[in-house]
Amino acid sequence: MSKTPPPSVQIHFYTLSILLFSLTFYGNSQASDQELSILLKLKQHWRNPPAIDHWTSSNSSYCTWPEIECEDGSVTGIFLKNINITNEIPPFICDLKNITTIDLQLNYIPGGFPTGLYNCTKLEYLDLSQNCFVGPIPADVDRLSPRLYHLYLVGNNFSGDIPAAIGRLPELRFLRLTQNQFNGSFPPEIGNLSKLEHLGMAYNDFRPSEIPLNFTKLKNLKYLWMAQSNLIGEIPEMIGEMTALQYLDLSLNNLSGKIPSSLFLLKNLTELYLRENQFSGKIGPTIEAINLLRIDLSKNNLSGTIPEDFGRLSKLEVLVLYSNQFTGEIPESIGNLTALRDVRLFSNNLSGILPPDFGRYSMLEGFEVASNSFTGRLPENLCAGGKLEGLVAFDNKLSGELPESLGNCGNLKVVMVYNNSLSGNVPSGLWTLVNISRLMLSHNSFTGELPDELGWNLSRLEIRDNMFHGNIPAGVASWKNLVVFDAGNNQFSGPIPSELTALPLLTTLFLDRNLFDGHLPSKIVSWKSLTFLNLSRNQISGMIPAEIGYLPDLLDLDLSENKLSGQIPPEIGLLTLTFLNLSSNHLTGKIPSEFENKAYDSSFLNNPGLCTSNPFMGIGLQLCHSETRKKSKISSESLALILSVAAAAAVLALLFSFIVFRVYRRKKHRFDPTWKLTSFQRLNFTEANILSSLAETNVIGSGGSGKVYCVPVNHLGEVVAVKRIWTHRNLDHKLERDFLAEVEILGAIRHSNIIKLLCCVSSEDSKLLVYEYMEKRSLDRWLHWKRRPMIASGLVHHFVLAWPQRLKIAVDIAQGLCYMHHDCSPPIVHRDVKSSNILLDSEFNAKLADFGLAKMLIKPGELNTMSTVAGSVGYMAPESAHTARVSEKTDVYSFGVILLELVTGREASDGDEHTCLVEWAWQHIQEGKHTADALDKEIKEPCYLDEMSSVFKLGIICTGTLPSTRPSMRKVLKILLQYSNPQEVYGEKDTAREYDAAPLLDTKPARMSDNNGSNFASNV
Structure with missing residues (x-):
């Protein structure tokens, strides 16, 4: 039986309880005040980002702040994603003693790895992805909290080796190091992380390394992503012991040997990506990975048959095996898979025969079986699910008719079945599908007539080498979006309708080898984009219309083997033709003088009535009357004139050489013998190698600040580019400032798309900047060679940069600018981005050069005032011309001009007689003209029209008058990358990197002087 304490004891007990409660309350209050103080100190250190304006002492309930997580009234987590932090992580963040989670991704945090976090002893979750960290991960990284289970460092600039110490973080479950600049090794000690579930090290340039056997000890690993990591050797057979593995991506490496059979026994595996390696041999034979959703083994050297067991993969959605050496038939069971949507x-x-049930039981979206030896019919139910977007089956031996169901396939965009033995009528609905853009049926045995209407989106119609017949319908005028129309070698008849000339986007028209008769249409002014015209081997009569000579883009003209008569219109001589064939007609009279050369020797055969005034023209042409004597006289007079000019030129050349030699000797004597070399890279030459070669014969360019030399530096033939800045002792402060700016910036930054500054050599009266040499010189020389002939430069005079090369150059420069604007702290603004400052190496990789005007900003996004207006005419943003204010958006404007140069071929200062390129481009859009009309005629091919048009619009958006309407370079780069990664025939998505360009391209930019802004917005 318990006894009640005496009253005195009860009083002491109550007093003690009240005292303990008071002490606890006071202690909690004191800790709360301390944590609030630390949070406010963090806000101040990070320069008060607007996103956390509510962090104030008056709003002291920090546990209610959305960026803060608390437990028992104490801070345990900080979540500050994408709020524009630009300062380093301070060590005092660990004064929050109970913090377990730090999420600072998508900011601009600079510096090396934040070792101050070693003091966060309870840290469990750390995400520093997408920031601007540089340098190596420290060798003592294991000093991080032993409780750490989540470490994300994706998308930074960490370099060197991944240290072995990272394998000594015992609780680590998630380790993501993707998309950094690691160029050393990764440690096998990662295999000691027994609890690791997710490992990502993709897109790093590691030293060539094999997959460590130690990795197969990762029994809990579910996700392994090491695409483009410079892996070599074979996949260990023991990979089959990693039984938890669900996602494996080893694409874009140099792995070889056979794919281990044990890999296909992993029953938890859902996604397998091994594309673009060097695997060989057969797959299987047993496939037990029954949970596989996606398989991509493309671009290897795999052989044998497709395993029958693939038909047991009931969850399989994507099967990608293209560009291998597989033989035999497709297992029929694969056609019965109910989840299958993409077959490549x-x-x-x-x-053999294609499994007939493809599409019957599944929602097929893509079916690509081209370039094989399939026979028989196409599966009838390919579009049974109504989702099919692409049917690509060209270069096979298929026969029979096209499936009738394709005529009701509303999502269908592409049908490419050329080079087969298909026959019968084309399903009537197929011609008019609303989404169809490419219908390519050539080299088959199709019959029937063309419809009056086509799908409004159809841009490419190719039906060559079939048995189509009848007239081209008058309704052809409604085919407004047609770019390529190839109907050669069929049985079409009747006259060529004048309505055909109303197609404004048409670039290619082939109607050769048919039964057309009548006269050629004369009103062809709408064919402004026509590049190829082939009407040969028909029965067309009458005269050649003079209007053909006014087609601005025509390069290839073939009217041979018809019944044309009369003279060749002299207007045809206005064309710049790469191919001309008027043979086997009834033409008479003198051929235009522009074609009186050997290049057109065979262009006029079998026209007995034609003559030439050139006695050396040859092949089947008689000399026009009374031309012989006149020609002889002209030749004699020309010869005398040439000899006189040559003699005068020789004398002038000798005199000029003497003057140059004297000037050079005088300058050489003025050299200061004391030179200082400051290197930024490992060099294999000395200043003596440089100085001895600064001769006029080595000059390759010059600018406002001095000459540029191409200098050999050793016996191996290696060369460098040397930019020389003279100060002549009477110091030119501007040139000195340019020099210091370039050295400061280029000596500190490293990026593959920014010119590499090797060293600088300086004396009191001269300064030399030594760069890597770029063999192909500047971009403007390649874009505008017609105005700047490439003589004595090692370049090909008539070489034209194709669109894929131009797009790659745009991506390269966007990457360089994106690095400067978003990955450097403080950010760097170039201020003189232009095509002459973009240099190209031997493989046409582009690098940004000439940082003499560059300026490092104090704060990102903060306008900084310059003492002078900088930039170049045509590239200079409007705010630079009216004020001395500059930001990253200044470079975005200049880059937009370069995009317009790349897609139009025009110079920045060349719009028309009254405007520059930007004004011309904006006016083109505002007037409602077709984008295709603005594109460079020399590279405008149908397959690139969509890309080029989108990049044209992107250039328009980048050159908005108001800086606030221009996108960031990060956003611009994302859009360009979407186009630069070649997709499959009808549009494959890159699962590793999907970018959404639509929000930006839907932006409606404002212009200060636009009175018709609404029109522009709707057009863009």
Whole structure:
């Protein structure tokens, strides 16, 4: 039986309880005040980002702040994603003693790895992805909290080796190091992380390394992503012991040997990506990975048959095996898979009949089996699910008719079945599908007539080498979006309708080898984009219309083997033709003088009535009357004139050489013998190698600040580019400032798309900047060679940069600018981005050069005032011309001009007689003209029209008058990358990197002087 304490004891007990409660309350209050003080100190250190304006002492309930997580009234987590932090992480963040989670991703945090976090002893979750960290991960990284289970460092600039110490973080479950600049090794000690579930090290340039056997000890690993990591050797057979593995991506490496059979026994595996390696041999034979959703083994050297067990993969959605050496038939069971939506088996050696049930039980979206040896019919139910977007089956031996169901396939965009033995009528609905853009049926045995209407989106119609017949319908005038129309070698008849000339986007028209008769249409002014015109081997009569000579883009003209008569219109001589064939007609009179040369020797055969005034023209042409004597006289007079000019030129050359030699000797004597070399890279030459070669014969360019030399530096033939700045002792402060700016910036930054500054050599009266040499010189020389002939430069005079090369150059420069604006702290603004400051190496990789005007900003996004207006005419943003204010958006404007140069071929200062390129481009859009009309005629091919048009619009958006309307370079780069990664025939998505360009391209930029802004917005 318990006894009640005496009253005195009860009083002492109550007093003690009250005292303990008071002490606890006071202690909690004191800790709360301390944590609030630390948070406010963090806000101040990070320069008060607007996103956390509510962090104030008056709003002291910090546990209610959305960026803060608390437990028992104490801070345990900080979540500050994408709020524009630009300062380093301070060590005092660890004064928050109970903090377990730090998420600072998508900011601009600079500096090396934040070792101050070693003092966060309870840290469990650390995400520093997408920031601006540089340098190596420290060798003592294991000093991080032993409780750490989540470490994300994706998308930074960490370099060197991944240290072995990272394998000594015992609780680590998630380790993501993707998309950094690691160029050393990764440690096998990662295999000691027994609890690791997710490992990402993709897109790093590691030293060539094999997959460590130690990795197979990762029994809990579910996700392994090491695409483009410079892996070599074979996949260890023991990979089959990693039984938890669900996602494996080893694409874009140099792995070889056989794919281990044990890999296909992993029953938890859902996604397998091994594309673009060097694997060989057969797959299987047993496939037990029954949970596989996606398989991509493309672009290897795999052989044998497709395993029958693939038909047991009931969850399989994507099967990608293209560009291998597979043989035999496709297992019929694969056609019965109910989840299958994407099949890509093209470019193999497969044969036999296509499984007839493809599409019957699944929602097929893509079916690509081109470049094999399949026979029989196409599966009838390919579009049974109504989702099919692409049917690509060209270069096979298929026969029979096209499936009738394709005529009701509303999502269908592409049908490419050329080079087969298909026959019968084309399903009537197929011609008019609303989404169809490419219908390519050539080299088959199709019959029937063309419809009056086509799908409004159809841009490419190719039906060559079939048995189509009848007239081209008058309704052809409604085919407004047609770019390529190839109907050669069919049985079409009747006259060529005048309505055909109303197609404004048409670039290619082939109607050769048919039965057309009548006269050629004369009103062809709408063919402004026409590049190829082939009407040969018909029965067309009458005269050649003079209007053909006014087609601005025509390069290839073939009217041979018809019944044309009369003279060749002299207007045809206005064309710049790469091919001309008027043979086998009834033409008479003198051929235009522009074609009186050997290049057109065979262009006029079998026209007995034609003559030439050139006695050396040859092949089947008689000399026009009374031309012989006159020609002889002209030749004699020309010869005398040439000899006189040559003699005068020789004398002038000798005199000029003497003057140059004297000037050079005088300058050489003025050299200061004391030179200082400051290197930024490892060098294999000395200043003596440089100084001895600064001769006029080595000059390759010059600018406002001095000459540029190409200098050999050793016996191996290696060369460098040397930019020389003279100060002549009477110091030119501007040139000195340019020099210091370039050295300061280029000596500190490292990026593959920014010119590499090797060293600088300076004396009191001269300064030399030594760069890597770029063999192909500047971009403007390649874009505008017609106005700047490439003589004595090692370049090909008439070489034209194709669109893929131009797009790659745009991506390269965007990457360089993106690094400067978003990955450097403080950010760097170039201020003189232009095509002459973009240099190209031997492989046409582009690098940004000439940082003499560059300026490092104090704060990102903060306008900084310059003492002078900088930039170049045509590239200079409007705010630079009216004020001395500059930001990253200044470079965005200049880059937009370069995009317009790349897609139009025009110079920045060349719009028309009254405007520059930007004004011309904006006016083009505002007037409602077709974008295709603005594109460079020399590279405008149908398959690139969409890309080029989108990049044109992107250039328009980048050159908005108001800086606030221009996108960031990060956003611009994302859009360009979407185009630069070649997709599959009808549009494959890159699962590793999907970018959404639509929000930006839908932006409606404002212009200060636009009175018709609404029109522009709707057009863009």
